Amino acid sequence: MRLTFGTKTKRFFCFILSSLMLLSLCCTVFFAAGCSRETASGDEQAFTLFMNSIRNGQFTEAFSFISAHVAPENAVDDSIEAYKNTITLAQFEKRYESLFSLLGVNDIEYNIAEENVSGNSKKVIKYTMTYKTQSAGDLTNEYEMTLLKENNLWRVVWQPSHIFPDMAWGDTFDRATLAAERGDIVSHGAVVATNVRLVTVYALLSEIAPKNVLTDEIMQENAGMSEQDAEKEADRLYSDAEYLNTRFSAEFDAAAAEIAAVLDLDAAELRTKFGKNTNEFITVYQAMPDEVTVEQQEQLNAVNGVHVDTEHYGSKRYYPYGSLLAHTLGYISFATWEEIQTYNEGRDPNDGLYTTDSKVGKSGIEKLYERELRGKDGYYFFIRGTDGAVKKVIYRKDKVDGSDVMLTIDFKLQQRTEELLDLVLFGTDTAGAVVVMNPKTGEVNAIASNPSYDLNRFIKGMGGDEYKALEDQENEPLRNRATRELYPPGSTFKAFTAAAALDTGTVNENYVFTGYIDNDYWKPTGYGEWPWPRIKRTRVYHRTEPMNMTNCMLHSDNIYFADVALKIGQEKFIAYFNEKLGMDKSLPYELGAASSQLYSRGSVMDNKMLADSGYGQGQVLVTPLQLAAMFSAFANNGDMPTPRITDGLYVTDGVEYKCIRKSEYSVWMEDAISTNAINKIVPMLQGVVDPNKNGTGRSLRVTNVDVAAKTGSAEIGKDKTRMYSWFAGFRLNVAQEDERVVIVMLDVPDSGAYSSLKFQIARELLKLDDTPDPNAPPAE
CATH class of the missing domain: 3.10.450.100 (NTF2-like; domain 1)
Structure with a gap:
């Protein structure tokens, strides 16, 4: 049956339907709210x-x-x-x-x-x-x-x-950081940079300002107040640092005064440590282990509320040997904002981000391996009980201590090298550098710049005046003369002028100079007009003739090598030294080195500069380290090795000490010197230090190993009162582990009293260590 509705009926039905829908909606809202x-x-x-x-x-x-x-x-x-x-x-x-x-x-x-x-x-x-x-x-x-x-x-x-x-x-819930220990820097035989636990003098707020004292006072002042309400009020007051600082002012004053008396510190400054906040643990003073005696620690522990810890509350970087390897190790200090941004880039926040409280390497190995030395912080979440102690650890992420950096440095050799520099150089007007390198591996076994400075002065905190005094010291201890300063190499360069002449086919070792020399002066002829001063050579008594390459290397004759350089010509000379010996390139040394030069940018090598360059003057500048790499070619089949000071990175898992990254030998300049040139020049360099010949290096007198070497000197200053005194030599016919190139550069007054100092250093570093004879009878 079909139902039909009139207009009124439809209106009534729609009204009823709308009302039901509205009621339903209201109920839905009501129940949803409920x-x-x-x-x-x-x-x-x-x-x-x-x-x-x-x-x-x-x-x-x-x-x-x-x-x-x-x-x-x-x-x-x-x-x-x-x-x-x-x-x-x-x-x-x-x-x-x-x-x-x-x-x-x-x-x-x-x-x-x-x-x-x-x-x-x-x-x-x-x-x-x-x-x-x-x-x-x-x-x-x-x-x-x-x-x-x-x-x-x-x-x-x-x-x-x-x-x-x-x-x-x-109870409260908190997070604590497990700070990663900065990795050590290790020389073969010793730890040269490490961390030491600080002596921490601390106070416990609850012992100096007991909360129960407040509770008792509140109950006395408010008769009828329950103990529970008094405790709540005491809790409220105890969270107010300003109130505590006033209420327990006498107790804080007394603690600060007693600590100051024991440690000879400013009581007023120590007093500022108290009452700053409501932390239970108050760090009052921290010091290196050698700065607080056992007796002082006992006296401090006797002060009410004061305690001493030597294990758990912080460490500081420490350089056990002070100034040893200072220019190589570098030091750490507070990070700048730019450093924070750099080191945090790509770093997982859970590993611990760098902050303004972080210390980072500012130079040397400390800076080069900052990320590896830093490690990764751990942390743990824990419930802290009402007594302030850890009640339960909820989660723990173990820290990963920084990697140790193993150096190629032979510790005993480094010690001896620096001792020799300290013994030989005297006064504030002397300075120098030494590099000892294995030519077959590129390992730097010792490197020193003198004078040096105690790295721990930077760690303990150096005031502006103290730092300025160090900067203003006459012989400038902050300068790294081994790698960061450039010097004219003087006559040591003649070995390479000889190599250039032989390798370019300009002359052979038998070439004899026959030009006219007037009282040890020579004006070049046959090379065009010569408007410059004549070239001078050092006067030699009992000179060995003729003036061939061997004898002129022996006597270090400037005229001969100026003439050879002129014969090579500018184009070939420049090409050889730049392309074969890297004189226009930056030495790829891990810690960086100043770029040596054959001549300065913007200059044009004329004949005068070419002649002077032939005997290591002109505008030629090298670092002692680059000269070590160059002389290594004579002992390394013509290849110049890349100098390296890092042996590798090491970590320990508590049981095993293992290498995670190893540095490898590499060649910087391949076939820098030909085998032919090496075979001709090395015997000449042996003659230079032969005590039976009249060579410039005859004072070396190393008797238990064959040595080839070249000496040099370069006068400096307008008045020529100072000189750079050089020695460059290497061992021959030894096992690979005993291979050694030694470079000595001394910045000293141009006086006879200083002329033999380089030999005193080189002699000790080139001679083989005495090996006991197993068949020798026992000493009486």
Whole structure:
């Protein structure tokens, strides 16, 4: 049957339908609103709403579901009595905000395991909950929550154990850093840069300013106040640093005065350490182990509330040998903002980011291997009990200490090298550098710049005046003369002029100079007009003739090698030294080195400069390290090795010390000098130091190993009162591990008293260590 409706009927039906829809909507809104605060009888909706609010970071909403027994702010009337332990909304929000921030909580998952109902007004829900975090992964625990029906609504009886099962009232949740130890720098045979535990003088606030004193005073001043209320008031006051600083001023003054008296420090300055905040642990003073005696430690421990720790509260970089290897090791100091940004780029925040409190390498090995030495911080999240101690560790990420850097430096050889420089150089107007290198491996076995400075002065803190005094010292100890300063090589360069002549086919070793020499002066002829001063050579008595390459190397004749350079010509001379010997290139040394030069940029090599360059003057400049690499070619089949000072990076797992990165031998300039030239020149260099010949190096007198060498000197200054005195030599016919190139450069007054100093150093470094004869009779 088909029903039809008139107009009035249709209007009435539509009205009824609209009314029903509106009623339905209102009911939906009403029940939805009710569900946010009330649970249906017998279900777990209050629990779910509370947990979801926590999960979503809606802590104010979550607090609204807490029982008035625990959160009196939620009480509708006075019918519900507050428990002994309660929490405010502000405290609740602070707890969870701190928790989420510290852990980096991304989500929370929970599952109800069991529900036990007791009558109509109480139930207990057992559940598992997992914090999904950035910093600690998934943290899963089993929990138990009690719900009570209050004013016909189910409410959560919140406890700190709902954060973590082991938390109780008064406990806090925190994170502590496990600071990675900076790696050591190790020379073969010794640790040359390490960390030492600081002596820490600290005070415990609770011992100097006991909280129970406040509780007693409050109860005395407020008759009838319960002990519980007095304790709460004492807690409030104890969180006020300004109040504590005033109330316990006498106690703080006394502690500061007693500490100052023991350590001879400023009491007023120490007093500022107290009362700044309400932390239980107050660091008063830290010092290196050798700065606080055992007797002083005992005296400090006797001061009320004061303690001394030598193991747990910080370390400092320490250089056990002070100035040894200072220019190579470098030092650490507080990071600049630019350094912080650089080192934090790409670094995992969980490994510990650099901050303004971080110290970084400022130079040398400390700077080169900053990232490797730094390591990765660990951390742990923990519950701190009411006594301030760690109650339980929730999660721990172990630290990864920095890698150790093993140097190629032979420790005993380095010590001897620096001792020799200190013994030989005297006064504030002398300085020098020494490089000892294995020509077959490129390993730098010793490198020193003199004078040096104690690295620990930088670590302990150097004032502006102290640093300026170091800068202004006449012989400039901050300069790294071995790698960062350039010097004219003088006659040591003649060995390479000879190599250039032989390798370019310009002359052979038998070429004899026959030009006219007037009283040791020569004006070049046959090379065009010569408008410059004549070339001078050092006068030699009992000169060996003829003036061929061997004899002129022996006597270090400037005229001969100026003539040879002119014969080679500018184009070939420049090409040979730049392309074969790298004079126009930066030495690829790990720590960097000044770029040597044949002549300066913008200059044109005329005949005068060419002639002077032939005997190591003109505009020729080298570092001692580059000269070591160049002389290595004579002992390394013509190849110039890349100098290296790092043997490798090492780590320990507590049992095994293992290499994780090893440096390798590499060639910088291949076939720099031909085999033919080496075979001709090396015997000439042997003759230079032969004590039976009249060579410039005859004073060397090394008797237990064959040596080839070249000496040199370059006058400096307008008045020519100073000189760079050079020695460059290497061992012959030894095992690879005994191969050694020694470069000595001394910046000294141009006086006969200083002329033999380089030999005193080179002799000790070139001679072989005495090896005991196993067949020799025992000493009497």
